Amino acid sequence: MRKDNAVKEAFIRWDAYPDGVGRDVLTLIKTVDLDRLFEQLMTEKEFFERFPKDKIPGGESQFFSLRLCEDAVGSGEPYVCFHPEWEEEEWFIQNSLMCEYAYELDLNDRLLYYSVGFQKSPQQGNRFGCKKTREGYYPCRLKAIYSFDYIRQHDTYGVLQQMKNAKLEDSDAIRRYTPDPVPPSANPELPQPQKQGVRQLIIARKDLEMSPGKLAAQVSHASMAFISHLLLRGVAEKELKGDTDEVAAYQVTSEIPPEIYDDWFRGIFTKIICEARNRDHLLKAVTMAEELGLREGRDFFLIKDCCLTELEPEEYDEKGTGRVLTCIGFRPLKDDMAHAISKKYQLYK
DSSP states (O other): OEETTEEOOOOOSSOOOIIIIIHHHHHHHHHSOHHHHHHHEEOHHHHHHHSOGGGOTTSSOOOOOHHHHHHHHHHOOOEEOOOOOOGGGOOGGGOTTTOOEEEEEETTTTEEEEEEOOOSSOOTTOTTOOOOOTTSOOOOEEEEEEEHHHHHHSOHHHHHHHHHHHHHOOSSOOEEEOOOOOOOOSSTTSOOOOOOOEEEEEEEESTTOOOHHHHHHHHHHHHHHHHHHHHHHSEEEEEESTTSSOEEEEEEEOOOOHHHIIIIIIIIOOEEEEEESSHHHHHHHHHHHHHTTOOBTTTEEEEEEOOSSSOOOSEEOTTOOEEEEEEEEEOOEEHHHHHHHHTTSEEOO
16 A cells, blocks of 8 residues: 555465455455555554564454454554565565565555566566566566546456456556546536436246235345345354354455445335246346346346245256246346336336
8 A cells, every 4th residue: 555655565365366355455445444544554663663572462463354454444453464574675566476466555546556476577667677586577567557436436346357357468558447437417507417326126926926925025035135145155254152162153244336335235225126927027037137247146036935835836956846936136236227127027016
């Protein structure tokens, strides 16, 4: 992290692939007060000047993690990430055999510099130099520069794909990503463009003639599916009761796109419930969703009842359990994308 000509480095203990640490860095930019974090992040020298080695908060060593960054900002406690000492005071990023990825946060210009390692040839103009190390590698190659605003405007999955693609390009070209412009109305007397809302779309079958209670249960499953997915794909840490192996709680760290968190979780949970005439009509929503780039199991979920009460099976799974497709539930979508699907259906009556 760089600010006002000061540099503070964070040591990442394991491989910093985009799908791992890269994802955490993007989430950090979207959700954490970075200026406050910079104040809390201390160099090793600063840390030991303030704390004796036998009174180090949080243990003898700390490494970069999204949770620890969030904890530091929330508590106001100092946070240090130890990093190895290199001969001749060489920066870690200058040896691209050892430094596989680098994420530099410029807090003055609000930019993320993304670099990759394993460079066997120099990159002209690289601000870390073109000096070859003893192992025969050059400094990490700068691949992309992202505006913080661009990162906040776009889905993290899409940015990660850009990072992976940039890594594969064998050139000195540096991709630059700037925020999308929001053009004002040409006539100031006309209404200015408004930010899109976010809504969750659920489509339920009408032909099953479910009772009100059954319908409510199936729609609830459809609404909860994406939240369950977020929790189950998150990083779960066990909190144990005392010295026993009994689990007291799970702490789950999960990534939530900012528009969903800001406009849905912290909003009024806007939902729209539509009806499908039958199974085939419901499955047309799947086709439309896939044409929009949405994926089953990530962006939408097919809800199948186990047929233990009032419904009859239409299919059987590999264990012989009868199932019937009742609903499709989408993650909260921007209004225009939700409408592109819901306009083909009428509201459930």
